[in-house]
Amino acid sequence: MGTVSKLKLTAAAMALIVGALPAVAQTTLRMANWMPPAHHMQATLAQWIDGIRAATGGSVEIDLMSAPLAPPPGQYDLVRNGIVDIAYGIAAFTPNQFHLFRALEMPFLADEAQAASAGLMDWYTAHDFAAQEFEGTHLIAAFTHAPFLVHSREPVTSLADFDGLKIRAGGVGIDIFNALGAAPVFLAPGDTTEALQRGTVDATQFTWESLPAYRLYDLVPNHLVFPDGGLYGTAFWVAMSDTAWNSLTDEQRAAIDGYRIEGSRLIGARWDDVEGEARATAEANGDSIVVLSDADTAALRERIAFVEDGWIDATGENGASLLGDLRATIDTYR
Structure with missing residues (x-):
């Protein structure tokens, strides 16, 4: 049998094997993005997306958009109105809506972004404040940076x-x-x-x-x-539209909810890392x-x-x- 025939036979056998495996229903969600290309949040969000993918067993994929659909103050409207599936933004841009969430903005609250981010998500979830302030969306992460x-x-x-x-x-x-x-x-x-x-x-x-x-x-x-x-620091939210949230399976929703504190802490920790790097550059200058x-x-x-x-x-x-x-x-x- 020739090499080409052997390759065809191998490919056919692999197709049969893959076809016999249980299918994993994959959902791809679009995520709005407005940070500049040089900002660390591009890589940080990619790491957070990897965490979502792992938590859901590969069944949820997030497509991070490369160009902004709206300026920073318009991000919540994008996700609430279902123009995108996921968005992130600054709570202070809609101050009347996120009063409780903005507790994180109190002066002299925390030196470390990772602790403040995980703490905010934990505290906010424990008190079920999202039901009051995130109507039309589902909060899936909360984070901040090191203080100003x-x-x-x-x-x-x-x-x-x-x-x-x-x-x-x-x-x-x-x-x-x-x-x-x-x-x-x-x-x-x-x-x-x-x-x-x-x-x-x-x-x-x-x-x-x-x-x-x-x-x-x-x-x-x-x-x-x-x-x-x-x-003080800035309170950032990451939210999914109700339409996208309701399209997920119970297992996917539970996995994403279970990742909220860990994912929030991951984003905050990355802010801490780049904070030290940037200060070191200023010192070297x-x-x-x-x-x-x-x-x-x-x-x-x-x-x-x-x-x-x-x-x-x-x-x-x-x-x-x-x-x-x-x-x-x-x-x-x-």
């Missing part, structure tokens, strides 16, 4: 230096920097580089990892670090890195206590207890 610091053209080393400072900010940061006498400017993260180049702002609230992601090293060589849990003094940190706590007080008041009589529970839950993942 301030990057600036000229040195900002004390609270006094914030007076009149034009600083790019968002979310809770707008209120915080207003309280410090600065002149905060709300900008989406992707607009920050151009704003610094044009002089629209002279500083920005960002994490370390944002420096390479948005090519900022040459623009802001001065960095102010806030100790004791940091200034000879940048100025200053840690806010103990005296100014104590004064800062007093001046921005209204952030936590406001969240507690808006939550109701159990607000302080819930926030204490969140802190305790985060501590279990440190």
Whole structure:
């Protein structure tokens, strides 16, 4: 028998074997994506998708889109309206909807993104808050980054230096920097580089990892670090549309729910990794890195206590207890 005939026979035999195996029903879901190509979230989300695939035994595949369908504030509408199956976004862009979820944005809450991410997902799930705030979707992960610091053209080393400072900010940061006498400017993260180049702002609230992601090293060589849990972090959600969720089998849904805390922690841990790498680059560049003094940190706590007080008041009589529970839950993942 010739080689070609042998290959044909082998292929036919393999086809019979594969055909005899039990079929695995595979579902492919489309996931919206809006981070820039150089941002670590491209690789981080790919790792998270690998985790979903493994948890579901290969029966759920997620196609991460390469181009954004909407700007960051429009991501929740994309998934709620079923334009995509999965999306991720920043809770602060729809502040009235995600009040409880944004408990993570309290100042001085956590130094580590992995602990804060897992803690938020655990706490939020334990209290079944998603039923109140994620109507029309199903929450499948929650995460944050390491806490914000301030990057600036000229040195900002004390609270006094914030007076009149034009600083790019968002979310809770707008209120915080207003309280410090600065002149905060709300900008989406992707607009920050151009704003610094044009002089629209002279500083920005960002994490370390944002420096390479948005090519900022040459623009802001001065960095102010806030100790004791940091200034605050951003609460990110990952949600699936109800239509997509209801199309899955019971086993697939259980597997994805079972992966929520682990997957959230994975994303947060990756943020921690790149945070250290980006700071090391700034140090190698000879940048100025200053840690806010103990005296100014104590004064800062007093001046921005209204952030936590406001969240507690808006939550109701159990607000302080819930926030204490969140802190305790985060501590279990440190």
